Each structure stands twice: as C-alpha cells, then as structure tokens.
Amino acid sequence: MPIVNRISDLHPEITEWRRDLHAHPELRYDLPRTAGLVAEKLRAFGCDEVVPGIGRSGVVGVIRGAKGGGAKGGTGAPGKVIGLRADMDALPIEEANDVPHRSTVPGKMHACGHDGHTAMLLGAARHLAETRNFAGTAVVIFQPAEEGGAGALAMIKDGLFERFGIDEVYGMHNAPGLPVGRFATRTGPIMAAQDLVTIDIEGVGGHAARPHLSIDTVLVGAQIVNALQSVVSRNVDPLKAAVVSICMFQAGNTDNVIPQTARLRGTARSLAPEVRDLLEERIGRIAEATAAAYGAKARLDYRRGYPVLVNHAREAGFAAGVAGEVAGADKVDPNIAPFMGAEDFAYMLEQRPGAFVFVGNGDTAGLHNPAYDFNDEVIPYGTSYWVRLVETALPG
Known part of the structure; x- marks a missing residue:
C-alpha cells in the first residue's frame, strides 16, 4: 500500500505546522510553545488521552483503535500497545537560511529536523484518531531534549512505558543524502x-x-x-x-x-x-x-552518555516491511551501515523491543549545519509510514 491518500491531502497543512515549528525553535527541556502546540493539536484531533509533562516537558497522546482491544475502556480485552516517538527540541545554532520560515529566535534553529519529526507524527496522530482502523492502542510520544539532554531517559524514569502499557516502540529520523522516498534501517547496532x-x-x-x-x-x-x-x-x-x-x-x-x-x-x-x-x-x-x-x-x-542504539531483529524486519509498503520494497535498504552519531532513542530500545529507521531527506545540507532545512517533500512518506506501521502491527 503506497502513501495514504488522506496524508497526501493533509500534506499542505502538515507543512504549515512544520514551518511554524521551524520558525519558533526551543531547546532541550525548555519547550513551552512547542509542547503546548503539540498538546493542543492532539486534543483537537480527539485523542483519548493527552498527557503533558512526562519527563518534564514531553507530551503523550493515546489513541484507541475501533477494532477492539483498546486499553482503558476500549471494547474487548486489552490489546497490544505500540509507541511512536518523535523529538521536539532544536539546537543552539544561528540559522544561515534565507527562507520565509527561518528561525525568529537568535542563536537557535531546527538544524536536525526535529520540527519535521514532530509535524509528521502529529499528522499521523490526526489520521489515526480520525480513522481508528486498528485494534489495540497507539501511543504517540513527543520527546524533549534529544540533543544532549537525554529526554528519552527522563520520560522513561517518569514511567512512560509502565503508565501507558507500551509493548513495542518505534522511532524515525530524517537522513540528508538519502533520496526522498527511500528508507533505511538494520538489525542490531545502528547508531553509536x-x-x-x-x-x-x-x-x-x-x-x-x-x-x-x-x-x-x-x-x-x-x-x-x-x-x-x-x-x-x-x-x-x-x-x-x-x-x-x-x-x-x-x-x-x-x-x-x-x-x-x-x-x-x-x-x-x-x-x-x-x-x-x-x-x-x-x-x-x-x-x-x-x-x-x-x-x-x-x-x-x-x-x-547515550548507549548504542540497537534495533531488535523482528521489529527491524517489520519496520523495513512497512516502509516497503509505503515506498516500494526496492526503495528500502534493510542493512544500512551503522552511523557513528548518537541518539537517545537507544534508551527506549533498552526497555522495549522496537526499531529505528531513517527516511530520506534528499540532497540537503547535513544535520547540525546552519544551512540545513527539513525537506517538506518527505512528509507524506514519513507520516504514511507511521500510519501503516500502526495499522499493520494492530490489524484486529
């Protein structure tokens, strides 16, 4: 199944969210505007629960499927719970881009694409809350302080997995140099x-x-x-x-x-x-x-600091399969070479099985570069990946 039609329809709106986030970057745990916007949208989408303040400034949304098995009040016995994580924080870098949505905050910019990650997961949350075409529960996790602050660990210590009963957890990051419409992952160590x-x-x-x-x-x-x-x-x-x-x-x-x-x-x-x-x-x-x-x-x-990010074998294979459904099997590299950058999603994969994937950002400046900008053409691929992952993992 290719890109979700509804996601294609939402592409312009999700792009607006992304560019608004880009223009108003916030650092580490100090995310009042970003976290507030995320919580506001999740409530507007009709999520069953919206919980701010997890790990100081993280936001969690709970969406129960319509096919049964939704926890806490859903029909049938409690079903499987899938967590989807996006990071929200920016970097202390002065932006070099001359674009309408450039940073309005001196010395801060979204130079790693977390604005895109947040926007894509918000798009997926909207679609999942509208359709609920799955059994069990989807938990959308908006994390603070990935850039050196170990926000993932803070959310874990605040009871993220136990409180929301998460069985598996998945993450995604954009990859400059990987063409738009392609995905990459691997089993085992993928980040250092x-x-x-x-x-x-x-x-x-x-x-x-x-x-x-x-x-x-x-x-x-x-x-x-x-x-x-x-x-x-x-x-x-x-x-x-x-x-x-x-x-x-x-x-x-x-x-x-x-x-x-x-x-x-x-x-x-x-x-x-x-x-x-x-x-x-x-x-x-x-x-x-x-x-x-x-x-x-x-x-x-x-x-x-951050431990090795290790993808679990079954979940990495599953994630690659879902990416293949969205982009085409020939557009997915299931055995990419490990990247020596670090990522605090590693802490989450120490607690629960899951997988981390890269989605192509095209021929753009590299991560943490003052000329970097998230490529909005990625949005339909990343958002559809989240939706298909939930619907495939929780078919009913």
Missing part, C-alpha cells in the same frame, strides 16, 4: 554510544622566552591529541567501529606565557560494549603516560 572525554593537564607555567624552566602544557596536549589517534588505529579490532575526536583545546590567555594548565575535550564513539570499555581504558592510560613523559600530569574524566 556517545561518551564525553575531558583531559585536564597540569605542567609548570612560565615565561615563553624561557621554556626550559617550564613544563609546557600546550606541547603536552598536542602530543596527547596525536597519541590518541593510535587507539582506533592500533588498539581497536579493525573489524569493529570506533571514533575518538578531540574537538576542544583550551590553554593560555596571552602570547608570552606558557600556561600552567590545559584542557582537552572531545568524544568517543563505539558500537559494542567491549570497545566502549577499551576506549575508556586506553584514553586514560595514553593521556597519563604521555603527560608523564614530559614531566606533566594528566587526569581523564570519562563520562558515558
């Missing part, structure tokens, strides 16, 4: 664990003209950055993926003083628990030993 690396270096400060009386933390930091590149190239199994990137080097305040201290900050990414452990161990050893070789000291602060 994200860990924060901070290395504090202490040497001996002094006059730049007398370096022999100092221990130069700039030199030590540079050597540590170089040495850390050996972790992936020489310590990690070549058949396993890992990334170590030092992205900040903070030292000194002027041009004639060798600084007493320096700080390196970066990220370590991995797709397997044993590789994650190895990265932490090796980064610490290399930093300490390299600093010691120059007479300095180094201390590693390694903070584990």
